[in-house]
Amino acid sequence: xxxxxxxxxxxQGRGEFVRLAFEATGTDYVDVARLPQEQGGGVAAxxxxxxxxxxxxxxxxxxxxxxxxxxxxxxxxxxxxxGPRLGLVGDDEASRLAALQHQLTIADFASEIHDVHHxxxxxxxxxxxKPEARRRAENFLSERLPKxxxxxxxxxxxxxxxxxxxxxxxxxxxxxxxLFQMLTGLAYAFPVAFGRIEAEIPLLAALRDDVAAHPRxxxxxxxxxxxxxxxxxxxxxxPELDSG
Amino acid sequence: xxxxxxxxxxxQGRGEFVRLAFEATGTDYVDVARLPQEQGGGVAAxxxxxxxxxxxxxxxxxxxxxxxxxxxxxxxxxxxxxGPRLGLVGDDEASRLAALQHQLTIADFASEIHDVHHxxxxxxxxxxxKPEARRRAENFLSERLPKxxxxxxxxxxxxxxxxxxxxxxxxxxxxxxxLFQMLTGLAYAFPVAFGRIEAEIPLLAALRDDVAAHPRxxxxxxxxxxxxxxxxxxxxxxPELDSG
Numbered sequence: 001x002x003x004x005x006x007x008x009x010x011x012q013g014r015g016e017f018v019r020l021a022f023e024a025t026g027t028d029y030v031d032v033a034r035l036p037q038e039q040g041g042g043v044a045a046x047x048x049x050x051x052x053x054x055x056x057x058x059x060x061x062x063x064x065x066x067x068x069x070x071x072x073x074x075x076x077x078x079x080x081x082x083g084p085r086l087g088l089v090g091d092d093e094a095s096r097l098a099a100l101q102h103q104l105t106i107a108d109f110a111s112e113i114h115d116v117h118h119x120x121x122x123x124x125x126x127x128x129x130k131p132e133a134r135r136r137a138e139n140f141l142s143e144r145l146p147k148x149x150x151x152x153x154x155x156x157x158x159x160x161x162x163x164x165x166x167x168x169x170x171x172x173x174x175x176x177x178x179l180f181q182m183l184t185g186l187a188y189a190f191p192v193a194f195g196r197i198e199a200e201i202p203l204l205a206a207l208r209d210d211v212a213a214h215p216r217x218x219x220x221x222x223x224x225x226x227x228x229x230x231x232x233x234x235x236x237x238x239p240e241l242d243s244g
Numbered sequence: 245x246x247x248x249x250x251x252x253x254x255x256q257g258r259g260e261f262v263r264l265a266f267e268a269t270g271t272d273y274v275d276v277a278r279l280p281q282e283q284g285g286g287v288a289a290x291x292x293x294x295x296x297x298x299x300x301x302x303x304x305x306x307x308x309x310x311x312x313x314x315x316x317x318x319x320x321x322x323x324x325x326x327g328p329r330l331g332l333v334g335d336d337e338a339s340r341l342a343a344l345q346h347q348l349t350i351a352d353f354a355s356e357i358h359d360v361h362h363x364x365x366x367x368x369x370x371x372x373x374k375p376e377a378r379r380r381a382e383n384f385l386s387e388r389l390p391k392x393x394x395x396x397x398x399x400x401x402x403x404x405x406x407x408x409x410x411x412x413x414x415x416x417x418x419x420x421x422x423l424f425q426m427l428t429g430l431a432y433a434f435p436v437a438f439g440r441i442e443a444e445i446p447l448l449a450a451l452r453d454d455v456a457a458h459p460r461x462x463x464x465x466x467x468x469x470x471x472x473x474x475x476x477x478x479x480x481x482x483p484e485l486d487s488g
Contacts, residue, residue: 053402057342057412060349060395072341074348076320081341097316097325098301104318104348105304111355119363119376121383132363132376139365151304158297168301 003029006046007063011233014075014110015063020177021079023220025086076103079174088174099168102175106182109148110234113189116140117236137241141193149201152179156203165203179204180211185235193243247273250290251307255477258319258354259307264421265323267464269330320347323418332418343412346419350426353392354478360384361480370482381485385437393445396423400447409447423448424455429479437487
């Protein structure tokens with residue numbers, strides 16, 4: 001099965017959750033828009049599929065996956081599709097439902113993080129919504145960040161009362177990979193606020209470290225395939241939005 | 245199979261997407277929190293399940309569904325679970341993937357609509373974020389509303405070049421029901437702005453009318469089970485946020 005991922009070539013963004021699933025399992029995939037344009041890559045290749053009137057279920061936005069006859073959009077939908085195929089979720093229905101549920105809660109969390117730097121409109125520059133961003137950041141860091149992290153910490157606590165905890169079941173799932181990404185991104189975006197809360201989420205921190213030490217993920221993180229965080233992605237570091 | 249829906253008893257909110265799936269199919273369900281407390285209902289019943297340490301995958305927020313041994317949260321996850329069981333999505337994988345994809349885009353759309361009246365924080369009152377809400381409303385009505393509605397209109401246009409169009413395949417799916425709900429809610433929240441754009445989305449408007457005329461949905465809408473829109477839900481009518 002050939003997997004083609006279509007996502008913006010210069011950011012981790014929401015595409016990174018899918019990249020991590022491929023990388024953790026050593027699955028061959030093409031990150032299409034990162035290929036040179038003369039090899040059929042670039043943003044042009046991405047726009048071409050999005051705008052094709054023959055695409056079965058045309059995506060509203062990247063990321064999307066093309067495999068066989070299918071074009072699949074929405075990050076959580078892509079992961080729910082790939083999970084069983086890549087061995088990143090259990091075979092039973094309860095595990096699959098739980099994994100998708102958690103991934104959707106992570107998607108909500110990610111959207112709230114995005115809106116900290118874009119509270120008024122995603123099409124406007126951050127510079128055009130700075131006072132509002134500052135107010136939203138205060139609310140996010142004091143209310144939402146502890147709520148989401150506390151929720152996922154309790155999830156790990158309840159799941160497997162043993163070493164090497166996972167979000168779903170007893171082995172690595174796409175939810176674990178996504179939680180790794182969330183914690184890593186939060187530490188980049190809000191080093192002060194995240195540094196303060198990190199001691200209160202020991203199980204999440206341990207899961208993040210376990211994922212980072214996974215041989216394939218460690219190799220990926222050290223490679224050029226892993227794009228650095230930057231000021232165009234989901235997680236952005238604006239010191240004025242971090243709490244002092 | 246016994247279906248118990250847990251959602252806030254006084255609003256349509258995100259729970260309404262699930263209620264519509266049950267109602268359209270004549271499926272027996274219990275809207276637990278709307279039962280009197282002495283019959284095991286009320287918000288207390290909802291909180292009890294959410295806070296139970298034995299719940300397999302404890303919900304982050306309502307709505308959630310309890311059926312058999314399962315507790316399933318996240319609206320789109322619930323609908324992806326119910327879809328095949330209630331005959332509200334095709335049997336093939338492509339249809340199921342497309343339906344979940346579209347439902348997730350609807351969820352993104354719904355979150356953006358919520359954040360029009362809550363751009364700074366969901367835990368704050370609207371009254372505490374009115375100037376920001378006004379700015380966000382302008383951006384939403386000029387940029388995001390036409391983008392989302394145009395996207396779904398094109399989806400219907402491409403799908404079945406015939407009478408009685410549907411979002412997925414050739415029969416009623418949970419996505420059609422959700423699109424009905426979105427259009428109905430938008431007309432309540434933004435009568436001026438929606439009234440202006442409605443003529444540009446004839447296929448969506450026709451689909452909305454078809455769903456409203458569906459005998460079981462028509463009976464539901466006329467019943468006391470259908471809660472009225474109000475100022476506590478996802479869709480709220482603040483005239484100052486509608487465009488003049």
